[in-house]
Amino acid sequence: MLSRVANHIYWMARYLERAENTARLIQVNTHLLLDLPKNVTLGWEPIIDMLSFRDNFYERYSQADERSVIKFMVTDSQTPGSIINSLAYARENARIIRDIIPSESWEQINNLHLTLKEDGQSVLTRRHRFECLNRIITGNQSITGLFGGTMNRDDGYAFLRLGRHLERADMTTRIIDVRSASLLPDMSAEHSAFENIQWMGVLKSLTAYQMYRQEMRLRVNRADILEFLMKRAVFPRSLMHSVMQLNKCMAELPNRETVCNEIQSVASQLEELDTRSLKQARLHEVIDDIQAGLMNIHNAIDEAYF
Amino acid sequence: MAIRWGNYRTGPFYDELIQAKNKPRPAAAQLCSYLRNLSDKDLEEYKTAANTAIHVMGITFTVYTEEEGSIDRAWPFDIIPRVIDKKEWLTIEQGLKQRVTALNRFIDDLYNEQKIIKDGIVPESLLIESKNFLPECIGVKPKHGVWAHICGSDLVRDDTGTVYVLEDNLRVPSGVSYMLENRHVMKRVFPDLFEKYNILPVDDYPSQLYDLLSQMSPREIEQPEIVVMTPGIYNSAYFEHAYLAQQMGAELVVGSDLVVKDDDIVYMRTVEGLARVDVIYRRIDDAFLDPEAFRKDSMLGVPGLMRAWKAGNVALVNAPGAGVADDKVVYAYVPDIIRYYLNEEPLLPNVPTYKCINKDERDYVIENIDKMVVKPANESGGYGMLIGPHATKAEREKFVRLIRRDPRNYVAQPMLLLSTAPTLIENKAEARHLDLRPFILSGSDIQVTTGGLTRVAMRKGSTVVNSSQGGGSKDTWIVDMEAE
Incomplete structure (x- = not known):
């Protein structure tokens, strides 16, 4: 190609x-x-x-x-x-x-x-x-x-999926980042009832609500939502899913070492993440790191193939 | 009932479908009665369906204007097809094969022994002053002696019904994709007509082209690497380049995808590294092909391409320099060229052509400029032409000056009364002028498209059929009447 x-x-x-x-x-x-x-x-x-x-x-x-x-x-x-x-x-x-x-x-x-x-x-x-x-x-x-x-399941299809999943991962980080930030400025008691609605909004931005329910079987709460959207590969718009897809695409391409290393480093980052202890400020940093990691993957692809 | 053939006026022209008032030609009879039975609403629906198909299929061409740069326009298409009886078509096909055979012999001769000049059939000055003669090609012998592998010849019919060759396009003729897409559109819109009629198919062109290109490969291998080389998406024929590459399963490349190494071999840059290229169907002009050999400022070409071609490591289709024979002055000599190489009388006549390079003919042209169509030798796409009878006095005077300044660059032809065909104009059938561009593929043998691209001047009375200048097109049906 x-x-x-x-x-x-x-x-x-x-x-x-x-x-x-x-x-x-x-x-x-x-x-x-x-x-x-x-x-x-x-x-x-x-x-x-x-x-x-x-x-x-x-x-x-x-x-x-x-x-x-x-x-x-x-x-x-x-x-x-x-x-x-x-x-x-x-x-x-x-x-x-x-x-x-x-x-x-x-x-x-x-x-x-x-x-x-x-x-x-x-x-x-x-x-x-x-x-x-x-x-x-x-x-x-x-x-x-x-x-x-x-x-055809050839190189072209691999590049198609690389682009799709890298972009999807990037958009997902952005949605999590901004949505959760705008939620937090501690809501007064009278508004806390609406917090759920807003977390549901986060899920729905990613068509994740129904799947969240099926997978997590929990009422909507921040830690579980972050767990689901970032770490659960079962959901096709989660970060982990996208990153694993990137890995799969690479298996079909030549000359892949550096790209695979960059992908692995984002995957490790996600694996090590403990969403329960993740405070808002730290979440923002983590997301910055992940976005930088996605950027590195893009640069490695660009370098190796284009 | 929207189309009433009784109201259809053909004027002094030969009409492709209607023989006389209310009397269709035999091959068009079924079509005409089908159309007559359509209501205004039906016609409207068919037109919309065709436009939707064109829109959705993204059939476009690019137009250059000084104000707006290049813009994409939807392909203008008329839903009334042009019909030709297979019997007539076969004689045209023979004529085209004869013509292209002779032209290829001519080009091969010019770049090698130049016998035709030594024998005094064409003057040497023709060659010396030709912009398209490339000294770099002297001594090259392409496979099968073929230089113009793909030729698009424009045919017109006059008021007597005679079919003439108006010009031959031997450099990078375009339009074949529109011929194919017109048929796709028609099949989507009028499936019932195709059931009734015995219309010969056109869609094997891409596979014929592929076979021709692989024949040309210098390496005798099972699957030579074939690429289509385009100047890029802003070229007016880009749609076609992409379309043909897609239909053949060949790579569509731009100059920067290719590189010629010190071994004089052409490679393309792929995600797996460099890969050798055997055949380049190039859709860019000679001048831009190789900045090492021709225009130094070409960003479109590949440095070293001529080197690789002359070393016999890659096939270029059409071969560089083939354009020497589609010069409009050379055109005037084609009947002699056919007689010289084939020892046969031309089957298809030329339009009588005055060569301004000869003083007598020049004087005649200048005296009668209001009756003439004047063409520059090396332009295509209808640019830089004068249509005497329709031009203003100032335009005519300008052309007289141009001719005097550079007589070699101009030829003139009497204004032909071009044939017409019914064309849908606001739900009424009106006569519009048209031509026909068949495509001829030459390799170890010669194949001609079934029909070709019919181009129609959509403006009343106009004879300019180029899409860049308001022309449209029609599907062209070669109908086998004996099988009906």
Whole structure:
């Protein structure tokens, strides 16, 4: 496989995954806000922080209200990680390698991008938002299924999954980081009833609620949620699962030593983690370390293959 | 009922489907009666279905404009097909094979013995002044003596029904992917028509192309490494490059993917390291192929590619220098070229062509410029042309100056009354001018596509069919009437 092509497959997968995760995030935040009392100002700012876009946002918007943040995150072509841009980059990468990927998947990526481009305004109203974001989520799920059902299990597929899982792991760390931080500023007693709802929100951002229930069989609580999202490989959006998938992909690729070492170091970090004794400040540090570890994996892949 | 053939006007032109008022040609009779029975609503639905298919399949082409740079446009497509009787097609096919055989002999001769010049059939000045003659290619002998492996010849029909060759594209002819995709769209939209008609299939082109390319491999191995080389995604034909690579299962490469080592062998950079390349179907112009040999500023090419080709370590398809024969001045000599090499009369006529390089012919062209189509020798895509009858006085005067300054670079042809075919314009069938570009593959034997790409000028009265200038296209049906 051409190095350049492997690079495009990898980035196509990353951008698709990023678009889907961002859509999930906004979806859940919208629902969450409906359940919270009016005087709880959870608001939309955490969403911007989650993707480290604060400066970029305030350059162009004065206030982090719902409409601005949604516009910024979904349809604004000047936001580097907006969904429309993620899909445009995914499309551009796919376009360059449309001779490699199954042609239906190119059609679907193209279509997904076009649909949001033409119909993006509908996301601004709560009434149509669910449908619009859901199209992106299910769209990417069906593209993922198409890849899975029609692509040869060769190097290309390995790079596709590398991109997907690395991006997913990265998004998961971001969601855990910002969500848990915004929860903590010790809630007064009258609001603690809503803490559960918010932790459920964390789970739901990752479609993890149902699976959490099945796996952990516990009522919602912080330590178990962190355990589940970070360490339990059984859940396909957990950090451990993504990292183990990375390892599996590598088994098929040549020249893999340095990349595997980097993956192993993140895996060890996760294994050693004791979520019960993890205080908020420490959690933030741990997540920083993991993100740095993911970055190292990316750099090693880039160095070895592209 | 939306399409009433009684209202369809063909004017002074030969119409591909309609013979006379209300009277379809035999091969088109079924199609015309099918269309007549469609309601406005049906037509609307079919059009929408076709557009959706094109949109979703991402069939695009890229247009350059000075203001906007390059943009992707959906492929403009007319749902009324153009129909040709297989019997007529077979004679055209023979003519194309004859023509391309002679052209390849001609190119091979020019780069080797130059007998045709020594025998005084074509003037030496033609060669010396040709921009596409590459001295670097002298003495090279490609496999099977083939230089132009893939040729796209443009055919037109005049008011008498005669089919002419308008030009031969021997460098990097494009359009074949649209021919294939047009058929896919039609099958999605009109499956019932395909059941009724005996329409010959077109979709074996990619496998024929693959076979041709592997034949050209310098290494006799089971699975030679074949790549399609593209200038990149901003090229107007990028869609096609990717499409063909995909259909053949070949790597689609850009220049930076390839490297020529000191051993004069071409390699591509892969995730497993360097891998040897045997055949390059290159879709970039000669000038950009190799900065070591040609344009030093080319970012698209591969340094050392010519070295590797001349050493016989890689096949380039089409061969560098093949363009010497698609020069529009050389075109004027093609009938003589056919007679010279094959000792046969040309089966397909040329459009009468005046060579401005000859004083008598030049004077005639300048005197009659309002009746002429003037073409520069080396442009393609309809750029830099003058259509005398439609041009302003200032445009004509500009071309007279251009011709006087550089007569070698211009030829002129009388304005042909191009044939038309019914084309759907706002749910009415109107006559629009069209041409046909079949593709001819030459290796150890010669194969011609079944039909080709029909391009249609969508603007009323226009004869410019290039997609970059508002042209559209139609599916082309070769119909076997004897099997009906």
